[in-house]
Amino acid sequence: MAEKRLWKTKPLECWTKAKEVKKARFNGITTAHERGELACLWGLGVEAGFGNTCHSITGEHYGANSANMGLSEEFGEAAEAKGYARDVCAYMRVNLGSMFLNKYAFGGPFPKIDFVARTHHCDTHAKWALVEAEFLKVPYYCTEGAETNQFDSVQSQKNKVDYVIGQTLDAIEWMEKTTSRKFDDEAYIKDMYHHAHTQNLWGQVILMNQHIPAPLDEKTMFSFYQLSGYEGGDEIYRMLRDEVADRVRNEIAAVATERYRVMHVSQPIWHALSNFRYIQKYGAVSVGSRYCFGMGGGTMLKGEIEVAVPTLEEQGIVIKTREDAIRAMVERRFVSDGTGRSHRYVGQVSREAQVRMARLWHCDGAIMHMNRGCEGWAIGEPQIRLALQENNIPVLSYEGNVADSREFDEARTRARIDAFFESQGLEKLED
Numbered sequence: 490m491a492e493k494r495l496w497k498t499k500p501l502e503c504w505t506k507a508k509e510v511k512k513a514r515f516n517g518i519t520t521a522h523e524r525g526e527l528a529c530l531w532g533l534g535v536e537a538g539f540g541n542t543c544h545s546i547t548g549e550h551y552g553a554n555s556a557n558m559g560l561s562e563e564f565g566e567a568a569e570a571k572g573y574a575r576d577v578c579a580y581m582r583v584n585l586g587s588m589f590l591n592k593y594a595f596g597g598p599f600p601k602i603d604f605v606a607r608t609h610h611c612d613t614h615a616k617w618a619l620v621e622a623e624f625l626k627v628p629y630y631c632t633e634g635a636e637t638n639q640f641d642s643v644q645s646q647k648n649k650v651d652y653v654i655g656q657t658l659d660a661i662e663w664m665e666k667t668t669s670r671k672f673d674d675e676a677y678i679k680d681m682y683h684h685a686h687t688q689n690l691w692g693q694v695i696l697m698n699q700h701i702p703a704p705l706d707e708k709t710m711f712s713f714y715q716l717s718g719y720e721g722g723d724e725i726y727r728m729l730r731d732e733v734a735d736r737v738r739n740e741i742a743a744v745a746t747e748r749y750r751v752m753h754v755s756q757p758i759w760h761a762l763s764n765f766r767y768i769q770k771y772g773a774v775s776v777g778s779r780y781c782f783g784m785g786g787g788t789m790l791k792g793e794i795e796v797a798v799p800t801l802e803e804q805g806i807v808i809k810t811r812e813d814a815i816r817a818m819v820e821r822r823f824v825s826d827g828t829g830r831s832h833r834y835v836g837q838v839s840r841e842a843q844v845r846m847a848r849l850w851h852c853d854g855a856i857m858h859m860n861r862g863c864e865g866w867a868i869g870e871p872q873i874r875l876a877l878q879e880n881n882i883p884v885l886s887y888e889g890n891v892a893d894s895r896e897f898d899e900a901r902t903r904a905r906i907d908a909f910f911e912s913q914g915l916e917k918l919e920d
Contacts, residue, residue: 493772493918496702496742503728507712514719515554515595518544527668528600530621531607533632533660534818537680538672541720546600548617550715552580555587555594556759556892564590565893578613579862579892585617588624602627604667606660610634611865628667632656637823640838646823653819654812661811674811681814685801685821687717690726692787692797697733698776699850702742704733707753707775708765709743714781746772746918749910752846753778754857754873755866756891767903770917771910776850779842780866786822795849836869840876847882854883854913862890885909
């Protein structure tokens with residue numbers, strides 16, 4: 490049985506500021522037209538070329554927040570009433586239902602949108618964005634994404650980078666024509682340096698969570714993992730990095746009773762984040778997940794370890810042109826894919842990434858969400874489970890849906906959690 494020890498703990502001081510930044514982002518799009526600014530759904534990562542005057546909502550992030558706010562059932566049923574099946578991406582159904590009902594999760598009607606622009610990375614993206622554009626009667630543009638991993642040849646990676654750059658250059662011309670606004674290369678270049686800094690800061694934060702005790706728990710990290718592209722995100726990430734570093738130096742824990750560390754596999758159930766609090770009754774802390782870490786793209790492989798993705802200055806990269814900036818954006822995404830996102834598409838890469846995380850973040854076990862709400866993140870989960878077990882990492886699996894509350898049995902899941910931790914020789918420290 491793990492040792493019972495009481496660590497120092499305290500609330501995260503910058504959490505309130507993070508909430509303010511996120512609220513400003515979601516509220517800003519509803520008032521964009523009042524200020525003569527643009528509003529779009531999704532985005533291609535180049536909207537900063539219009540300065541701080543182009544506001545966007547990304548579908549997965551909006552779907553996660555809607556589910557967390559208890560709206561997944563209402564929005565999901567509205568999409569199903571239009572003929573969309575229950576086995577379609579849960580994020581997609583929540584977004585479409587919100588739009589069909591003309592109900593914005595953060596209050597008021599669904600925002601007025603100027604255009605829909607989307608990079609197709611997952612199986613629903615292009616069609617999902619097209620449905621939105623047709624329903625809202627606004628222009629639509631879609632580019633095709635590319636994924637990479639360490640098994641790609643040098644030529645293959647170059648071909649993918651060049652392919653995405655070409656599409657993005659065409660997309661910028663389309664956006665200029667569609668909005669009748671000039672794309673500002675200097676503003677976009679400045680944003681690329683900014684994004685690289687925030688990416689590096691996020692990488693530093695997630696790597697510090699390897700420390701025992703963990704300075705952050707995963708539920709708290711979800712308040713920060715998508716803020717890199719937000720106005721004020723760089724300030725928040727710097728505050729977070731500095732505060733987490735202080736917590737590490739002074740051994741301030743996210744969970745005072747930490748005695749068992751788990752990693753989470755797949756997306757969380759946004760309408761039941763209380764699962765992360767429930768395991769703390771056993772002195773367990775979830776130190777993160779590939780989903781939580783990878784959406785910010787903060788780390789890259791260096792031999793057998795992971796390091797924070799360096800800033801552009803650290804890489805010696807000087808951006809002078811629009812194409813330089815797009816190349817930097819694409820290459821940085823590809824560099825972090827092996828630790829964050831595209832591993833979900835390649836079995837061996839995925840298994841190695843999850844096993845490596847268990848080792849580097851000192852995990853005693855893993856909790857796996859057998860996710861019916863996202864086909865992309867559900868790929869290969871049984872094989873990941875087996876790979877972890879073969880590396881002496883016990884795995885608790887439970888069923889659910891990332892953004893559909895009707896597909897989650899809380900009582901059954903809590904019973905599975907109890908049985909798992911009891912099998913690990915842990916009893917509840919609180920009830």
